[in-house]
Amino acid sequence: MTAPAAPRTASAPRRRGSSGIRGGEGVAGWLFVLPVVLILGVFLFIPVLMALWVSFSDWNGNGSPLSPSVSFIGLQNYADVTTSGGLAERNFGLSLRNNAWYVLLVVPLQTALSLLLAVLVSRAMLRGRGFFRTAYYFPSVTSSVAITVLWLFLFSTTGVVNQIIGWFGGHGPNWFQDPRGLFHLLAGTTPGPEVLTQGKFLGVTWWEWTAGPSVAMFAFILMAIFTTSGTFMLLFLAALQNIGPELAEAAMVDGANGWQRFWRITLPQLRPTIFTVVTLGLIGCWQVFDQIYTGTQGGPGKTTLTPAYLSYQASFQDQKWGDGAAIAFMLFVIIILFTLLQRWVLRDRPVSRRRIRAYQPKGVRHG
């Protein structure tokens, strides 16, 4: 109680950084954040600016990218991978196609599965809850390298998955060596209509765009779902436990069945968590790198090439630093765009008139 009075009498106008009980706080504050600021600055801000410069330059990897011999070439690197009509463009197009299918399948499936797991686990009463939670979460702990090695084994020609398919009389593919597109396989038409095989986008025919993920990529898709569902399950579990039972109980009194209660009461309350999970999923899925580096290096037939891996390959293996940096920045833009798009789709909308009316008891309608 007496504490605040002390400094006021000592030095009349109490100012930041002046002497008194809070004296030296300004200096201390800066000293405390200095290591973080320095490291983030040196290894994050400066590098991003440098790479941005490289993406606009003709640096070939020799010497410093800041040396006078390196010159500004505008958008040429960007043009190289998007409109050149060459291999660089086709590779970029293929990597986008592969990753787009990956995102399109992984994000909804992992969100749905993690939500399902969370609902199941939160339903199981006291016994076993901890065990199931641990079991589902464990794959998330392992490194992507270790899990890829395991996956290569499980999905090998004579591996576990194909053995199990064999029980049911099926014949599993040679997963990681199979470049065939999943949708083309299901459709069964091999050559494809001329309309689709003629036109191209980013050096890739429309027919190839519609091929779906290759069998090899599909194995990676399953792996992503397997390893991330546990983490997201924890997020959903936390959210579920924060939802009070009152609303659900009121609905139960009103005669809503389990499915209605979940769909109309629980799910809307989970909206913020769904938003988080989808955002994290989108950001993560557009950056697939470790698995590709460890497993297939983009093969078979470039069907597991992703922009992240392509950016690495262009820079570090082919010494096309400008192309690599340009790909990285375009990937950055893609991630931002998708996050914004998703934000817009999942935004809170005002409830429509029709909807409001539907909820009102008959005869009490206003307006």
Added chain:
Amino acid sequence: MAEPALREPAVATHPPSPPTAAPARRHRGRRGGSLGSRIGLYALLVVIALVYIYPFLVQVSTSFKTESEAAADPLSLIPQTWSFAAYDRLFAHSDFPLWFANSAIVTICVTLGRVFFVSLAGYALARLHFRGRGVIFALVVAVMAVPTVVLLIPKFLVLNQLGLYDSYSGMILPLLVDAAGVFIMKNFFESIPVSVEEQARIDGAGSFRIFWSVVLPMARPALITIVILSFQGSWNELAHFIVSTQSPALTTLTKGVAGLASGQLSQGSQYPLKLAAALLMTIPVAVLFFIFQRRIMNTSEGAVKE
């Protein structure tokens, strides 16, 4: 590259306070469903759990199988003939121990450094009044939004310019700080009542003294979260080590095992060898996971709580 960030357990911001929700839950649970539907639920949970656990059991047993058996009978959990060839090869005839040591060195340095720097900054941003605090916090949050994959080339460029390429410092320094960690610590320190520090301040303790001997000991739950995240993150890191090192002497486990997977050191498939290597590299994080399991689960439960 993306996955590690994704897989890290949900960030914890508050000390866990789970028991409040428990009675309501129990109440609801008892009411839910007949015996039959409950058995169905458990059956479903068990089947799913099998799908999640079985691959790892297969991994353990395959690492003790001969190569031919691994190919012929991948499903069985008990090897017909126990073979320790994979482990013998890894420890006696490969660089595996070196990779392990490198990973350990980097992980320990990164974890210690992160815990210290991140909590220092978190404390300053939560409690100390200084000019520019808002700007710095905004920058830290912005940093979290930058996808790591965009940083592959940039990191290499800067390490190269600073002469840190292919050195331990180049491997460790960029990982020492983690924006999410600063965020977690800041939130935690804000949840501690100010009155705790005021007493010490009146007694004449300086900012560092207060931080070190008063506030930090109270931050144990948050610190454990940081330890888990940094250990798991740096142990499992791959992309940064690919672009920051070149010499075999600096190969980490992730880099080494990734090389193994794509065929270095082995002719043929060599699944027992590869799986043994992957298994051994999983053990440290798995041990950490089981020690702090309750904490990991609880902290993430606390994460969304306000």
